[in-house]
Structures are given as structure tokens and as C-alpha cells.
Amino acid sequence: MSTVNIKINNVPYEVAAGSTILEAAHAAGVEIPTLCYLKEINEIGACRICVVEVKGARSLVTACVYPVNDGMEIFTNTPKVQAARKTNLELILSTHNQDCLSCVRSTNCELQKMCRDYGVSHTDRFAGSRVEYAIDDSAPHMYRDNNKCILCRRCVAVCKHTQGIGVIGANERGFDTHIACAFEANLADSPCISCGQCIVACPTGALGEKDDTDKVWAALSDPTKHVVVQTAPSVRATLGECFGMPIGTDVEGKMAAALRRLGFDRVFDTDFGADLTIMEEANEFLSRVKNGGKLPLITSCSPGWVKYCETYHPEFIDNLSSCKSPQQMTGAIIKSYYAEKAGVDPQSIVSVSVMPCTAKKFEVGRDDQDANGTPDVDIALTTRELARMIERAGINFTALPNEGFDSLMGESTGAAVIFGATGGVMEAALRTAVETLTGETLPSVEFSDVRGMDGVKEKTYNVAGMDVRVCVASGLANVDKVLNAINAGEKQYDFIEFMACPGGCINGGGQPLQPASLRNFNDIRTLRAEALYANDAAKTLRKSHENVEIKKLYDEYLGEPGGHKAHHLLHTTYVKRERNF
């Protein structure tokens, strides 16, 4: 690696050639504040918060995009730099409603933190007219409040480039510039796929999930309701972040304890539903192979991917697994099998889920997701909403004991917990499909080729004399590439796992927010995924078909995987959606 010699604040450093001033300074232990910069997603040098002085340069330069060169002398903290950053913050605030008191981002807002760091508060220096924007809360999963938008375009970049969708962008110009959909359509009428990646990219409270916690509080205090909760695989790997725990801490036990203390009548695990999904999906794959059904089979766990398929690649609808997602399977079994066993009227059950995902809020309202004449899941919360409930209830999360899930739908295998990371569903399905096909026990259950954060992974496995060509992709721009390659005849696969969010659910749109200052220099996806793989490795049972409660469910209630009852409760249908609004 070639290097260059530079000075930062008069201290000499040898840094990698080609790095930006921001990267070089970070490597040297000098942090430069940023707002619009999000590594590999939004590198446009627009907000000018990261300005620094460079000796000999005509004016201040933006550290986030300016490359270092040999002999460069950089000053990151001079009075001129500080004054410029302060002025920029005052200008941003002049069109911001500064409604911090109960803003969902208060205390983890990147703008608020910077204003505090630079001593900028309610200021009338640039007072004048301000455009009042109506809040767009038309979509089931999120709101947009442009009164808090700072036009950094991080949401626009992630929607357009990472997800390849581009339903939002900058409209009008100058003072009237605002982020919205084409022809000022409501988000609900746009071809948004509800992934929520824009929310986790947003530095302020301009974007947020639709808060459904009030509905849950109401159900919990209603004595006529039986409130049952389930938690997705990846939530245990991230919830701790909301309580100051290191990224990648597995808080499964504390999470179950917290849910019980919030007053849920039963605390079940979506991992159970994930094992169930594998039973159905492995069966579906084997039956499609045997009966000449449509291949490649593509997973349907990610509701953002499913909506994307229906909207942007409807030619692949028949390839989608008819299996409901683990959330919906768990919900359907809660309101049938569990209700019957517990002697509870399904109509009195409020089925709540805690998900890494905003698209789950869309999924619960989809057609054909109400196997018992009532929605399989009534309320889908994000990880962030659960954290807020725990905070409001005054539960000292970090001091909680570790508890387990309730029996009947609380057991799960290692195959289920890795659903939360890209490649996990594929690996879980392979563990079951291979053993079913060969009739032998796998020497090793780990399929490491489908692990990791690469956007597209592929591998051919020889199983019982048959070549199974698998592909795993996450992030919809990557998904689009794979589908186009299939359409062009360049690639052939038998089984594909797609996740809408890059890295899978551990990086979902409903996950805890981490500031750009951390995301730019740490791979939070890998750290979170490691918690899931460690959880898997520590389990005695690591294959879905070994789950004892699942076996019991089939023996006592469902019959065979793919059988009549299983089909009614656990499978669904898809629709082609119009891309134009």
C-alpha cells in the first residue's frame, strides 16, 4: 500500500494514499464531524459540516470527499473552521422546526448532538420565512416530517443506490427544495417497498417508523385481551444497543424477561416460526425439484423483497416460495394451535411481533395473512419501539436476569436464529434439505460459503448426486442484478435467498439507529451477525427438523409438511403490483 506524509494539526502522520482527509484523520485518531456523509452510500460533500483548513487552499475544504496528498497540512479545529461549522448549523436550524422535546430521535439525533457540541441553540441569526410541510404518514410503516429534514440526501442515496428503487428525491430548488416522491405523491401511493433503510440512514427525526406502541399499551391494559408476543431472530442481537450495550451483544434472555415484565401473557419466539418455515420450505423445494415445479425457488421471508418482487420483477412471482414469513407462520399458529391448547378464543388474542423490520408493518395487513379469520399478527413493532416501551416502563434492562421463552412455541434450533443474517435462511434450509435427501447426518452443519457480508454469494452443492445451485443476495440493487442475470440467461440457480436489507435482518430498517460517525468506520452488520452465529454454535440442536416442539406440532396438529392443514395456515399468495402510482 502506498502512503503519503501529511500533517494534521501540526502532527506528522503517514497515511494511505488515496484516502480522504476524513479517513486519514480518523486513522490518526482525529475525528471530524459529518452530517451528510455516509460511507459508500452518500459521499457528496453537501452539508459542509466537515470543513477543514488546508494550508495553501483557497478556501475551506470538505474532509469527507477531499483526498490527501503528500505534504498536505490540515487543520481540523481552527477558529475559522469552528465558525464555519457553527454558521452552517445555524443555517440548517433556520429551516428546522427545532421540536426536540418529544422527538423520537432526541438524544440520538446527529443534528442535535452537533448543535450541542458547537453551542448552537435557538437562534434568530437567520430568522425569516420557513416552509411548513405536512407530515406524510400515508404509508403503514413510516412517516416523513420534512420540517426536520436537513436535505442531507442520505435517504435518497440509500433508496436509489443501495436499494435501486429511487422513490424519493429532491424536488424543486433553492429555498423550496424538499425530499418527496414524484409529483408529490404520498409515499403510500408510490412504489416504495417499505424496507425502512431510509429511516436508519436519516440523521434526524425527519423519518421514523409508524409508532404502534400505543396500540400495544392499550392491549396490555385490557383485561379482555390475551396478549401474545413473538421476537424475530435478529432482535436479540441488536436490542442491547438501545441500552448502551456493545454492538453484537446477544440479549435473548434479558429480552424475554423484559417482555414478561411488560405484561405479555405469553412470550414466544419467532425462531420457532423460522424452524417451521424451514420444514415447509425445504419440503416445497424438494417437491418442486421432484415434480418439475418452478425453479429457482426464491425465499419469501423478507416482506420488503416480496413487495419488491411483486412491484419490480413480477415475472418471478411464481418463483416465490408460497411459505408465509416466520412472523406470519408464528402468528397463524398462535391463533390456531396455541389458542386451542390454551383454551383461548382466537378473537381475544392480540398477536404482537417485535421485528427488525418496517416492512413487517406492511406485511401484517397483506391479503391472505389471516388464516383463522383474524390477522395472523395484529401489531408489528420494530426493535426500536420495543426499546422505547422498555424505557417507558422503567425496566432496568441491563440488570434483568436471563429468562427463557414460553413452551409450546418457545423452542428453536440454531438453524432458526441465523435467519437474521444474510445467508442464514439458505444455510438453515440446506441443513434440513441435505439430510432429508441423503438420509444421513451431516458431518458439519456449517455452510460457510453462504455466510458473510458480500452482496451476492453463490455456490453449487452436490447433494445425493444432484447439483444444487444456490445464490444468496441482500440489498435490492444486488437482487436486481441477480434477477437480470437470470432473465438474460447468464445465470441458472435452483434455490435463492433474497433479503431486502443489505446484510439481512440484522441491518433491517427497524433496527437500532447508529450514527454515521460509528457506521462510517465500523461494520455493524458483521458485529451483529456474529452474535447470531455464536448463538447458533452454542445450541445443541442446530437443524430445524430436530426441533422437538415442531415435531410435536406436526404430530398433534398439522400433519405433514405441505399437507392440507399446513398449507391453509402456513402458505400464502402474491399479487402483481403497479409500479406507477
Next chain:
Amino acid sequence: MRRFSTVPFKGTPAQEAELKAWLEEHKSMPGAAMPALQKAQEIYGYLPIEVQRIVADALGKPLEEIYGISTFYSQFSLTPKGQYKISVCLGTACYVKGSGKIYETIEKKLGIKGGECTADGKFSLDACRCIGACGLAPVMTINDDVYGRLTGDELDDILAKY
């Protein structure tokens, strides 16, 4: 969706064919969106959603990206122009002589805002700056006819002529 025009889209197959032919020829050109919108406006006179959709699809870009460009540059219009284009001068001389009031009165009488066109496609209203007839202030034009020393009382009679 914001309503930009109450005038129904009246694009013809010939217009569409002309635009599509241009797009087919230029779609792989870097930065094609700007000239594509200019061409579209040249053909249709304005850029309603129907036209922007053709451009977006041909260039393989999200509609929002095309719309963003069309609202960034003032040369693009999202509303059609009427058969009779009313232009009220809001230049300094006319403005101090009360042309702002004239402009608002016409907005009320036609039930449209500046930049818009009436539902029947007859009148469109725009503001302009000095047309060099300050001695006649306040001034407005309807196509090539010039009306000066307006008081507001004569507006009904003037509009009735068209």
C-alpha cells in the same frame, strides 16, 4: 398526488411516437435526462406525468429522478399553456401601479393560480417582468394583444372578448 393541471392530457400517438423515437436514439447518451425533457416539452408544450413516465421508462430511471429535474429548472413547465396566454406584467412600474391586484383578480376570475391553465384549456396565466410599455402601466397581454392603464373594472369585458 399533487394536481398540477385540471386540463386532461391530450397527447396524440404521433407526439408519443416522435418522443419515443428520440429517446430510442439517445437513451444511452450520458446525461440524457435534460435534453429528453427539453425534447418532450418541445413536442407536448409541457411535462405532465404521462410524458415524464415515457421519459423515465425509456431512460430506465425512477420517475422521481425525472420529476426532480423537471422541477429544478424553471425552463420546464408542468402545466399546459392555454389557447390564450394571459401575461400580467409585475415589473416595477406596473407593480407600483397595482398590477399585483390585477393578477390576483384574474386568478380569482379564472379560478386558477399563476402558471396554471383553466380546465377547458382556454386561458393560462403567467406573470412577466417589464415588457417595455411602462407608460401604459399596469399592463397585461393576451397572446399579442396589449391592454394598458388597467383598473380592474374592465377585466370582465376583456376576457369576454376571447
